[in-house]
Amino acid sequence: MNCVFIQLRCKPGKTYEVAEAVYAREITSELYSTSGDYDLLAKVYIPKDEDVGKYINDHLLDIPNIERSLTTLTFRAF
Template sequence: MSLVFVQIRCTPGKTYDVANEIWDREVVSELYSTSGDFDLLAKVYIPEGQDVGHFLASKLFDIAGIQQTLTTMTFKAF
């Protein structure tokens, strides 16, 4: 499995709706509300052999209310 972190900027007033939809899809292992440029931070494990972009686009990025995302790939845990 690969681990990625996804920061999500939501349409104003839609953060809780987006967060609930993300959580209901059971795609993320952890989901946080954050301050700063993005509203949410998701920890996502990508199944072995899956393309990261395709997985995220089909499982997460089609949620209404998401304006922008920033995905950070991880390589090694210390």
């Protein structure tokens, strides 16, 4: 599994709706509300044989009211 962190910027007033939709898909191991430029932070484990970008597009970014995302790939844990 590849661990990635995905930050989501939502349309104003839509953060809770987006969070509920993300949670309902059961693809995140953790989901947080955050301050700053992005509204939500999701920790997602992507299967090794999946293309990271395609997986995120197909499973997450088609949720309505997401304006922008920022994905951080992780590497070896220390």
